[in-house]
Amino acid sequence: MPYYAKDYLVQCQNCRFVFAEKIPSPQELEAYYEGYGRNDYLSPLIVRRYEELLQSWEKYRQTNRILDVGCGIGYFLETAQKMGWEAYGTEYTERAVAICAAKGISMQKGELNPDLYAPESFDIITSFEVIEHINQPRAEMVKFYHLLRKGGAVYITTPNFNSMLRYYLKECYNVIAYP
Numbered sequence: 105m106p107y108y109a110k111d112y113l114v115q116c117q118n119c120r121f122v123f124a125e126k127i128p129s130p131q132e133l134e135a136y137y138e139g140y141g142r143n144d145y146l147s148p149l150i151v152r153r154y155e156e157l158l159q160s161w162e163k164y165r166q167t168n169r170i171l172d173v174g175c176g177i178g179y180f181l182e183t184a185q186k187m188g189w190e191a192y193g194t195e196y197t198e199r200a201v202a203i204c205a206a207k208g209i210s211m212q213k214g215e216l217n218p219d220l221y222a223p224e225s226f227d228i229i230t231s232f233e234v235i236e237h238i239n240q241p242r243a244e245m246v247k248f249y250h251l252l253r254k255g256g257a258v259y260i261t262t263p264n265f266n267s268m269l270r271y272y273l274k275e276c277y278n279v280i281a282y283p
């Protein structure tokens with residue numbers, strides 16, 4: 105993977121999983137996220153996709169609570185609210201937390217702290233393009249497990265290293281970058 109040495113990426117020879125061998129410090133991450141994700145445009149296509157996902161999750165609705173870990177400025181949860189869900193989110197920056205709170209989303213700043221919620225109280229836990237940012241992904245999954253009600257659903261997305269975009273853009277591909 106000649107293009108990715110700068111981002112400390114390595115690949116498992118057994119399962120081809122690609123990951124960063126260098127783990128950034130919390131200080132490095134905080135500095136990075138202060139300037140992160142300032143693209144505040146929501147396309148109608150994405151909204152339609154969110155609605156589709158939520159529609160397919162109707163069968164899980166019991167507690168009526170949904171948690172989005174790393175919710176950005178709340179686009180997904182806003183859509184969930186319109187469909188009647190009680191929305192909870194977590195995010196790192198003051199700015200994102202303030203924007204989401206103004207939308208009526210119950211927010212928690214920083215890393216997910218399961219002690220702040222009732223155990224097994226969520227029907228759905230989502231985390232879009234977040235798991236690859238987390239230094240202890242296994243511990244994070246354990247938190248999800250404790251917060252999700254039995255029979256609820258977890259939905260996680262992460263970048264696809266085999267995406268056509270990466271082959272097409274080569275050196276200019278910037279979806280995966282240290283830290």
Ligand SMILES: [Zn+2]
Binds near residue numbers: 116120121
């Ligand atoms: Zn492997």
